[in-house]
Amino acid sequence: MSNSPQDWPEPIVRVQSLSEGGLNIIPDRYIKPPTERPSPKRSVSSASSVDCADANIPIIDLQGLNGNQNTRAATLSQISEACHEWGFFQIVNHGVNSHLLDRAREVWHQFFHLPMEVKQQYANSPKTYEGYGSRLGIQKGAILDWSDYYYLHYLPLRLKDYNKWPAQPPPCREVVDEYGRELVKLCGRLLKVLSINLGLQEDFLQNSFGGQDIGADLRVNFYPKCPQPELTLGLSSHSDPGGMTLLLPDDQVTGLQVRKGSSWITVKPAPHAFIVNIGDQIQVLSNAIYKSVEHRVIVNSNKERVSLAFFYNPKSDIPIEPAKELVTANRPALYRAMTYDEYRLDIRLRGPRGKCTVESLKSPG
Template sequence: MAGVRAMVDLGIDHVPNEYLTSICKGITIKAPNNLPIIDLSGIDSDDLKRKSAAEAIHLACQKWGFFQVIGHGISNELMQDIIKMVHHFFNLPAKERMVYYSTDIYKSFRFSTGSIASAKKKFWSDYLCQHCRPAVHEDDVPESIPNYRKITSNYAKAVDELARKLLRIIAQNLGLGWQILEKHLDPPKQTMKMTYYPQCPCPDQAIGIGRHADPGTITVLQQELGVEGLEVNYNGQWIPVKPVEGALVINIADMLQILSNNKYKSAEHQVLVNTKRPRVSIASFYGPTDDKHIAPLEELLGDNPPMFKACLFREYMDSFYKNHLGTRNIETLRILNN
């Protein structure tokens, strides 16, 4: 399978049957309900700025499960470089891309195309997936892309610093010691998914990525400027998340919902496609290693019972990939008598 980009290059004018997907239509909500944008600049040296940012993050985690950040410390140059690099890869001839093709979800670096394994349906997207922690071996990354390893390693390091900063704030917002969540994940597993959504001849008949919530702890997402696609489920309505220059989208994922014993909830999202131009996004998934057991933190339980069963993260990931997207995988762990 050469991917969606290869079909588009051949001039396909319809959506093949295996890509036909029902889509939850987005509903635009006016400004008061827009995804919050939180400024992190100066929070390490200014207590008032830190308090304001922490309060905004707390409210966003409760209300949305999503928020955007600016002043996050990742340079615009680096953000632009990685977007250009992904476009460079997907502009390579299909034969060169296929050298890296794999369906092994645990491989440290691979090119693949989106699919719903259990439904035998495919998404209108291709992607590069790379392990950042533990680091991918340098021999496994593309030699045909200039500065690939330099750009991705610098980007992964910057995301790691941001994720740790956010986890410290979130831990304190939950009434925990500032290092609790960070220590719980140490060492963290960090994976980067660089997705390419080609233009689609009939965007109402296909979807870039179907409805789902991320399985990890938090996700840091960079959207390409100038083209929309991401939508967040808010109270049953799909809200478009417009790309903002210099901003990164942060979302709460399933493991943080479990660790917080449902105080924060992961949010469902999906990605639409369009007829006009391709779109690139960079999702950095930050969470536990495969051998880590996850359960509601005892420090948060008190007299309250746990709302979720403990799980081994590798087993949770296996379950996530086997289940249909469009279902809440976390519900398989919910203790129903609560």
């Protein structure tokens, strides 16, 4: 990451401070162009669209994977269909203790309500993004998102530094460590399912990611109340650059929107469910059989939100390219090889830009 800048191009303003300062009008630098502003009831284009009020991403009971042959086959089929049709799905009965999920959300809620001088001790930079942050990308004068966040490395172990994790509230480091252990196991289990559904050996995707030497990161998003939510976004439209994401949403306040054709679908979280989504690296490895999908976050004038996004990624220096087993004369390799380190540098420099980055990998012709 030697090309990464050392500092932000402009002074950092914490969105939470703006929100709690009693603003009635948001600053211009958070106002999105009219075409990017949230409009849950209106389709992205004039084409026919899904009714956003009634649609929801699939909810899949993972307990079916432990059932009899028919039940397991039905569950595999549900996951395959969700990957093909949505790129997103929710999982329940996933094996992670609900009490741990509640604790994880609560410690991070407490962190974001600590005094600013405490949080500022962990202020991040664009060099690694690790720590307490309020923007992505380094373009001077960019239109920003209405959110703050905390980003930390969980794997590989050489990047795992407890000193960069919040010491307050006191259980935070312990909870994050346990949470990470459980999600690494769950992600490995899901990669096996995706490999089987692609017709590959069950360990194919895990091995393509680097075996046990993979990357895993946690980004905790904090979306403060916003006096003009119709003018901005908590997180701009993007597809996730990594392999696979497990999102623990706020199950009391909606905010995540998934692009489905010409519509934005507001996801209704199931209690203690994870939202799973395909990342750009799996799109490349599957030769676009599975596609990452654009998503964004809307904000609320009356309620704040906390969500935890756990990213399960390939080892940073392994070239990622379409699986040879999925390349045929009728379906040639659609993407050129690129390491994840090279890939995410584009995101860190430019910020979220829809699916521009993965599209730039397409092979000519």
